[in-house]
Amino acid sequence: MDFQPWLVAPLSALVSVLVGLYFYRYVNKQDSGTEKMKEISNAIKEGAATFIRREYTTLAMFITVVAVLIGIFLPQPIWEAQDLWLNLQLPVAYVFGAFCSALAGYLGLSVATRANAKVANAAQGGLNKAFPIGFRGGAVMGLSVVGVGLLGISIVYSITGMVGTIPAVLAYSFGASSLSLFAKAGGGIFTKTADISADLVGKVELGIPEDDPRNPAVIADNVGDNVGDVAGMGADLFDSYIASIVAVMILGQGLGITNVYVQIPLVFAGLGILAAVIGALTVRVGKKGNPGGALNRGTYVTCMIFGILTALTTWYVGYQWQLWGAAIVGLAAGIIIGVTSDYFTSEDKAPVLKTAKASETGAALNILTGFSYGLRSVIFPLIGIAVAAAVAYKVCEPLGSGYAVYGIAMASLGMLSIVGLTVSNDAYGPIVDNSKGIAEQSGLSEEVIAITDELDSAGNTAKAITKGFAIGAAGLTVIALLAAFQEIAARAGKPVIFDIMDPMVLLGALIGLAIPAVFSAMLILGVVRNAERMITEIRRQFREIVGLKEGKPGVKPDYARCVDIATVGALRELMPASIVAIVATLLIGFVGGIKALGGFLAGSIFSSLLLALLMSNAGGLWDNAKKLIESGKHGGKGSDAHKAAVVGDTVGDPFKDTAGPSLNTMITVMSLIASMFAVLIIKYNLLELLGIH
């Protein structure tokens, strides 16, 4: 048997996992420092582990229930099924997808919560000693996300081979996304509950610094960085990544009887992983080096390697060059979106400068200015996504019918190809953020704290670009998924056009517009409710524990109580919003039919892109306006301007770290559900049964 090109996917995935394990061992070998540092690190690790364990236990029940429902109803109700194997493969693939997503999150989290103290300890030997531990700690997450994800989908594909009206890879993707949605929401609520409460009581009411060990919420805050940013962001990109591959595969199935077009996304994804592994191995920094530059350089190197590898493969295997072009268009758009997003959140550009200045006149003008720049910031990414989709479409259109939307899907894949490195850079952030916290809590020298500070701000620089990728990729992916949904409907004998002036499409679109807004509101209100509980607890501790406020030696707050409040609250609040989104999708489908559902998805995508961009960028710029003031501008720490900026930052917290990123996952899940249930919806929907089309 010849070597099949698509096998590059599982092989590269294995390489990625192995390099991830190598980094894991490398990080683990490092010294964690003093007893005090180990103690703090352990408290964070245990808090995170407890949360993840309880979260996964809750989700396991949900996943089981959904798996049973899938087995009963899909691809056909079990009492009508001719081939029971099809009804079995879907729930198994679904559970497997959820499992892979959970595994990747768990691996990343467990190394991140170990690496923090090691980075702080190594910082005593200089920046160039500490940086690789932070980066490689993050890379464990990055490489395991893509490695586990791609390995999983390769296994599902090799076993099921796209058989049936609903390919098993779709169920795999749905499983991954379901878990991601909850992980993102749960982690996001946890982290912002702790962050807001710690800030409002600590910084605003008592005027004690961030990460002060007297603050009862400080450990919960550090745990939150890990479960929110590491596990959450990993889950977010994991699900877009898998979904974009699956969208290309489904559209590729329609292009011919051979499997070439089904396998191209696997080949490109495999090459993307190789590029990311090589990129990750090249990231390093000299003794006087600039860690932010090193991270971005890694991104650009990876992009270049990806471009070269895919070009060589396209030439060698003989794929159409247009498809390569579409992937590169997507990749380029990702970079452009990232760079323009950076403008709106950089400390030396007008949006942050003006927001910081407005803080002098109080919180209201800080909020209005930041919110306005957030509104403005949506235009460049939207143009980026729009142009990327249109160009990819037009480039591939001459290849024939069906190739054009395939091109859009290839562009989304191209944008996500380097996700291994994107997640690495992103997970680096919370690790070094934590290490800064540990350095402060365990009383390391000012010099060391300054080094951890430099590492931390490098993380923020890199984050701007990777966040651009995340949102842009989600946008293109859901457009591709919408095309896949249309393709599945057409295969089921119901070709539909999503014409805005069709009343059912319009009805769906207008209602769809509202869902991301309601979803965001539920998550933010969850954070608010939780924060109110935790603030009460923090105030109680400061009131009741004698000597805590004064910092009497030996007096310690009850950290565990705050971690527990965040955990319980997050577990309670993570479900309802997601379930509303899922149920609304099914309801629209089974009541309004396939056209209403298509409009509904389009409306949700539009509104979700708008809100996600607004919230992410406004949140980021409020955060940096506050940091700018803390660096001494406009009166510095403790000034009225600072208090106003803290209000802005607090408002931005759940915007950028809870609601904003969860929206990406929400629309992916909704699009996947629509595709999963399309065939059933075509058969059974209320309005058509009533004779209204």
Add this chain to the structure above:
Amino acid sequence: MDFQPWLVAPLSALVSVLVGLYFYRYVNKQDSGTEKMKEISNAIKEGAATFIRREYTTLAMFITVVAVLIGIFLPQPIWEAQDLWLNLQLPVAYVFGAFCSALAGYLGLSVATRANAKVANAAQGGLNKAFPIGFRGGAVMGLSVVGVGLLGISIVYSITGMVGTIPAVLAYSFGASSLSLFAKAGGGIFTKTADISADLVGKVELGIPEDDPRNPAVIADNVGDNVGDVAGMGADLFDSYIASIVAVMILGQGLGITNVYVQIPLVFAGLGILAAVIGALTVRVGKKGNPGGALNRGTYVTCMIFGILTALTTWYVGYQWQLWGAAIVGLAAGIIIGVTSDYFTSEDKAPVLKTAKASETGAALNILTGFSYGLRSVIFPLIGIAVAAAVAYKVCEPLGSGYAVYGIAMASLGMLSIVGLTVSNDAYGPIVDNSKGIAEQSGLSEEVIAITDELDSAGNTAKAITKGFAIGAAGLTVIALLAAFQEIAARAGKPVIFDIMDPMVLLGALIGLAIPAVFSAMLILGVVRNAERMITEIRRQFREIVGLKEGKPGVKPDYARCVDIATVGALRELMPASIVAIVATLLIGFVGGIKALGGFLAGSIFSSLLLALLMSNAGGLWDNAKKLIESGKHGGKGSDAHKAAVVGDTVGDPFKDTAGPSLNTMITVMSLIASMFAVLIIKYNLLELLGIH
């Protein structure tokens, strides 16, 4: 010649104008009270007159330039024109539309700024003496908006009779909307500049009450209520009203060779005016009566009369009943949207109660809670608009091809039919708000102030429902305009389907999404910039004018300086945002072609509905949360919760009174431009010239 049914339009319009003049005289006859009261009232009147004069002068130049451009290029470039009359009628109709809009605004404003002191004076004789002056003062605005508007369109129609590829009524509507857009933006910036500045320095920094005569911005604030809420809101509904009539006329033109379907909207609008006149004459309140109930009763009475009159006419003239049904569906949807919006801004419902409660924990949680409920609030109105459009479509579909979208347009007309009363209720608000201010500044008794307070809160109750109408109507109107745009394109030989998966439509839609966000941001930043200037001035006066802060008798602030700052600032800021929206529309059209433009409109409509609903409702609920605290809850005035609630209210101010309502007008203007230029765009657009379709 038989009596033509459509003549009911100009006749009713005349009746409306006459009743408006009667109310004008009635209000003018009332006594304005003491010298002090007259002095304040005069200051407000002069400030408003100066602003309006300068605003109209600026706009006259803009209108002239656009009129010349229209004359040169539309309906055909003048060097290709076969009938020069067509190139002449459009700019004339355009200027006439702008003039009518300005006239209606001017009439309303000039009575409103007189009525305020008269209401305050009459309040000394009891609620039932004061109420009719306030209501009839508002009704002058309401009746002149519909009267002047409908009279104008009747004149244009009777002279031009829908001849040419671009009917002159479209240009009339475009003129009305252009002026409305600027009037809304300018008035909105003026009013919120003054309001925010007065609050931030007065309430927050110095702790002096609202409407305190020591505050240098207090007159500017009162002027703002008039130029923002009276003239601005009138302009907003004026333009939706005319646009919805024109949309039905254009769609009706496609339905047959007779003029029946072109004239139905005129007939229904005429009957709507009659209903509003009768409704307005029935509004009255007893000595112990409830003014809020009286206003809402007027609305319901008008709705019923409209339903009966149109049913009788439909039966008598022999129109299809389905068309009547569509109009009634629209009207019902308007009421439902209003009532549900009311839930989110009522002082005794969960959203306001929880936002007020969250203020105890500071400004950040107040903002997050209010914003979240604002996000949630979008769902009911969107469902209302969606269902109204779908039902109207389905009801009229059996009549034949083209009738279905005509039905949607009839629904928008139905929703707007009672706009005469809606605007009356709305303009009542700022009049009694001002009268409360005058009562406080001129030292009337507590009892009298309590009466003006009751009148004021009745205005807020009525406002919730009328605002629901305004947004819902704008939503349906622009959908109708989108259909009209499609109809015009089809007539020009280019039938298009706005298929979301078409790359040009998608491109347009994604970019269109961003425009309302950018537009809102520009307006809000305009308010912020202006407020910063005015705050500096207010602080200067308190610092430099000896005895002002202490309230030494005889010491007066320089009110005129603040009015001037608001005027100059508003004039500077009102243009750019609107021009961006206009230029973006033309750019997309002339670059991307008709499909991209259709997608662009759809995207803008979606995003604009979302943002307008969010901003209006969040703004309203922050306002009422603050009022709830001021009434003594959660610590009352001066407490920390109150300070937090003032931040929320200040953020909400430009949301609900500047950006939110301007968005309605913005999408109307964009839709009208698209229709005006559709034929030219089909001929000349860059991508098609380059061979890309």
